[in-house]
Amino acid sequence: MKELKFRKSPLGIKIVYACFFAMFVIFAFAYIYPMFWAIINSLKTDREFAANSLNLPEQWRFQNYVSVFKDFKVAGTDIRGKDMYLYFDMLFNSLWILVVHVFVNVTSSAMLAYAIARFRFPGKNFLYAVIIFANTIPIIGSGPAKYKMAVALNMVNNPATIWLMWAAGFDFAFIVFYGYFKGISASYSESAKIDGANNWTVLIKVILPQIIPCIVAVAITQAISIWNNYSISMIYLPIYPNLAYGMYIFKDYYFLVKDPMPIYFATAVISSIPIIVLYACSQNLILTNMTTGGLKG
Amino acid sequence: MKIFQKIKKNYSKFERRDFLFAYLLILFPVAQFLVFWVFVNASSIALAFQDDFGKFTWNNFEAVKNAFVDQDLFGINLKDSLVRSWILWLVGEVICFPISLITTYVLTRKIVGHYVFRICYIIPSLMGAIIWTLLIKEMVRGEGPITLLVKNFGLDPYSNAATEGLLWDDATAFFTIVSVRAVMGLVGNNAVLTGAYTRVPNELFESAELDGAGFFTEMFKIAIPCIWPTICTLLTFALCSIFTCDYNVYLFTNGQGNFETSTIGFQLFNLTYQLREGNGSYGYPAALGVTLTVITLPVVLVGKAVLERMSENVEV
Numbered sequence: 001m002k003e004l005k006f007r008k009s010p011l012g013i014k015i016v017y018a019c020f021f022a023m024f025v026i027f028a029f030a031y032i033y034p035m036f037w038a039i040i041n042s043l044k045t046d047r048e049f050a051a052n053s054l055n056l057p058e059q060w061r062f063q064n065y066v067s068v069f070k071d072f073k074v075a076g077t078d079i080r081g082k083d084m085y086l087y088f089d090m091l092f093n094s095l096w097i098l099v100v101h102v103f104v105n106v107t108s109s110a111m112l113a114y115a116i117a118r119f120r121f122p123g124k125n126f127l128y129a130v131i132i133f134a135n136t137i138p139i140i141g142s143g144p145a146k147y148k149m150a151v152a153l154n155m156v157n158n159p160a161t162i163w164l165m166w167a168a169g170f171d172f173a174f175i176v177f178y179g180y181f182k183g184i185s186a187s188y189s190e191s192a193k194i195d196g197a198n199n200w201t202v203l204i205k206v207i208l209p210q211i212i213p214c215i216v217a218v219a220i221t222q223a224i225s226i227w228n229n230y231s232i233s234m235i236y237l238p239i240y241p242n243l244a245y246g247m248y249i250f251k252d253y254y255f256l257v258k259d260p261m262p263i264y265f266a267t268a269v270i271s272s273i274p275i276i277v278l279y280a281c282s283q284n285l286i287l288t289n290m291t292t293g294g295l296k297g
Numbered sequence: 298m299k300i301f302q303k304i305k306k307n308y309s310k311f312e313r314r315d316f317l318f319a320y321l322l323i324l325f326p327v328a329q330f331l332v333f334w335v336f337v338n339a340s341s342i343a344l345a346f347q348d349d350f351g352k353f354t355w356n357n358f359e360a361v362k363n364a365f366v367d368q369d370l371f372g373i374n375l376k377d378s379l380v381r382s383w384i385l386w387l388v389g390e391v392i393c394f395p396i397s398l399i400t401t402y403v404l405t406r407k408i409v410g411h412y413v414f415r416i417c418y419i420i421p422s423l424m425g426a427i428i429w430t431l432l433i434k435e436m437v438r439g440e441g442p443i444t445l446l447v448k449n450f451g452l453d454p455y456s457n458a459a460t461e462g463l464l465w466d467d468a469t470a471f472f473t474i475v476s477v478r479a480v481m482g483l484v485g486n487n488a489v490l491t492g493a494y495t496r497v498p499n500e501l502f503e504s505a506e507l508d509g510a511g512f513f514t515e516m517f518k519i520a521i522p523c524i525w526p527t528i529c530t531l532l533t534f535a536l537c538s539i540f541t542c543d544y545n546v547y548l549f550t551n552g553q554g555n556f557e558t559s560t561i562g563f564q565l566f567n568l569t570y571q572l573r574e575g576n577g578s579y580g581y582p583a584a585l586g587v588t589l590t591v592i593t594l595p596v597v598l599v600g601k602a603v604l605e606r607m608s609e610n611v612e613v
Contacts, residue, residue, distance in 0.1 A: 003406060003407045009512070010511075013511060013512050016512060017408065020400075020403045020408060021408060021409060021410070023400075024400070024403075024404075024408070024410070024414045027400075027414070027417070027418065027483060027484065028413070028414050028417035028418070030480055031417050031418055031420050031421055031484075032417045032420060033442075034421075034429065034432045034433060034436060035420060035424065035432075037432070037436065037442065038432050050440075052440070053435075053440060053441060053442065054442055054445070108325060108326045108329065109326070111322040111323070111325070111326060112322065112323055112326040112327075114322060115318075115319040115320075115322040115323045116323070119315050119316075119318070119319035120312070120315070121315065121316040121319040121320065122304065122316070124319075127323065127327070130330075134330070134334060135534075136533050136534070136537065136597065136601060137537070137594065137597060137598075138537035138538070138540075138541070138590065138593050138594075138597060139334075139338050139341075139586075139590055140540065140541055140565070140585075140586045140589040140590045140593060141341065141565050141582055141583060141585055141586015141587070141589060141590070142337050142338050142341045142586060143565060143566070143568075143569035143582070143586075144341070144344070144568065144569050144572055144579045144582045144583055144586075145337050145338070145340045145341035145344055145579070145583060146333070146337045147569055147572055147573065148340070148344070148572075148579055149333075149336070149337055149340065164329065164332075164333070165333055167325070167326070167329050168326075168329060168330070168333065168334075169325075169326025169327075169329065169330065170326065170330045170334065172534075175530075199314070199315065199318040200318075221488070224422070224423060224425075227425065228424070228425025228426055228427060228428070229425075230426075230427045231566070234570065234573075235569060235570060235573055238573075244425060244427045244428075245427075247427050247428060247431060248427055248431070248548070261435075264431075265432075268424070268428045268431070268432060271428065272420075272423065272424045272425070272428060275423045275424075275425075276416075276420065276423050276424075279416075279419060279423050280416055283412075283415065283416070283419075286488055287488055287491045287492055287495065288492060288495055289492065
């Protein structure tokens with residue numbers, strides 16, 4: 001979009017820009033301060049934190065970040081006989097949940113969107129109407145029924161089957177993929193077909209390379225949301241606590257640790273860094289590919 | 298068989314091959330949808346009319362009615378919870394959404410420092426609800442920086458809010474959650490709105506500039522009308538949460554206390570969690586869900602129709 005030209009603008013507009021700039025600085029402070037506060041308190045002792053959480057540390061205890069790997073722990077005797085889950089156990093759970101969730105969800109949504117956006121087949125319009133209906137009509141309170149079914153199908157605490165629940169193709173990702181597929185010219189696939197390519201070849205060699213930016217953008221946004229999701233572990237995988245769930249229940253195990261609050265803040269900082277770096281590196285990709293609803297005119 | 302014969306008669310071999318390919322692609326997502334959406338929601342409706350032994354009963358709906366009039370098994374009054382959900386929804390969608398529409402536009406027009414601002418604004422979302430909420434929770438404790446700041450604005454130093462923290466006093470707890478929601482909502486939907494704004498053709502702004510259009514004319518007469526379909530989509534999604542809006546109340550209050558911050562969304566999540574803990578029955582939350590869906594459905598449909606009508610009337 002066209003850049004604002006501050007210098008060439010009339011005085012009135014310059015004042016408006018200045019007001020916006022001031023407002024953005026205040027917002028930025030409000031959003032960044034909790035992170036800064038967490039960092040400075042992660043470098044104190046528990047006593048120092050309790051005495052004054054606003055001051056800078058008297059001694060910068062960087063060893064708190066090392067302690068995270070042995071002191072950030074939550075209890076849980078499970079079927080695998082584990083008594084305590086340490087940071088790396090929870091990190092591993094976060095990672096496999098993220099990879100499986102993102103893979104099945106993105107694949108499922110993309111396949112569905114491709115079929116509906118690019119093919120004519122009986123029942124297509126009905127299916128599209130059902131997807132729009134399912135996305136825009138709120139069905140409230142199905143959590144207990146879903147949990148009951150998960151229990152009946154032995155999906156609770158079962159990594160082998162729980163992914164089935166996440167493979168939802170009828171969700172917001174479908175809408176993003178559908179818009180993207182619609183925007184790709186049909187002439188590419190038509191020419192490939194004239195040259196003798198079958199549907200699989202067209203999909204893998206012609207379409208897939210063109211939608212990689214969209215796949216990456218959707219995958220990253222899904223990854224951010226799953227990385228921070230505590231309810232999956234809380235309800236469906238309690239014996240596979242991820243980092244988000246671990247953060248939530250860590251308060252129950254403060255008594256096991258010497259400096260629980262600084263350790264807690266250090267864990268919050270460490271856990272946030274991968275996602276912040278991932279987003280910073282892919283910001284433009286996400287912002288230019290995550291769109292829905294199209295443009296008017 | 299007749300359907301297959303009809304397809305064979307009406308469509309060429311290549312078209313039939315395309316059908317097969319398309320059906321193969323949709324097979325798994327459709328099967329997943331049938332099991333985890335259609336069947337789950339159907340059984341949720343069925344559970345609403347069943348007691349613990351599977352027999353037909355209206356008692357679950359009676360319990361929902363009692364919860365609105367008086368309180369439910371966990372001591373929560375749903376009428377109060379509903380009002381709190383509405384307040385959170387209004388703050389997020391009616392007050393903050395228009396502001397985020399403007400702030401995202403200004404950022405997309407690359408105001409000085411826009412890259413840094415954008416990273417700062419996304420940090421809470423990246424840190425995640427749980428880390429962000431738990432940090433805020435620590436910041437509003439008795440000696441936390443936010444509570445100390447509020448004390449300077451005249452908070453009674455002997456109140457629970459001042460000694461224990463803003464979330465530990467009924468008088469300030471919900472207002473604290475609403476305030477956090479307001480601050481967070483100011484940059485809500487940043488990614489989707491930025492994606493939409495960046496697609497508005499530059500030529501429109503250039504020709505408007507030649508015609509002498511200023512900053513506000515460009516924003517209100519070009520940019521916002523251009524992305525109106527995106528705004529409608531976001532508002533339609535927002536309408537779906539009109540009764541269940543829940544700004545991490547579960548994390549803020551841990552599902553304990555005297556429920557002065559309870560919302561409907563909190564209540565639904567808590568009831569599911571209680572089932573995992575072996576407490577409560579499936580029927581009551583299912584009946585609550587069915588009741589809210591029946592109320593929400595016409596609201597969303599009317600809202601969607603109004604938004605579509607508005608979209609038709611918007612001219613760029």
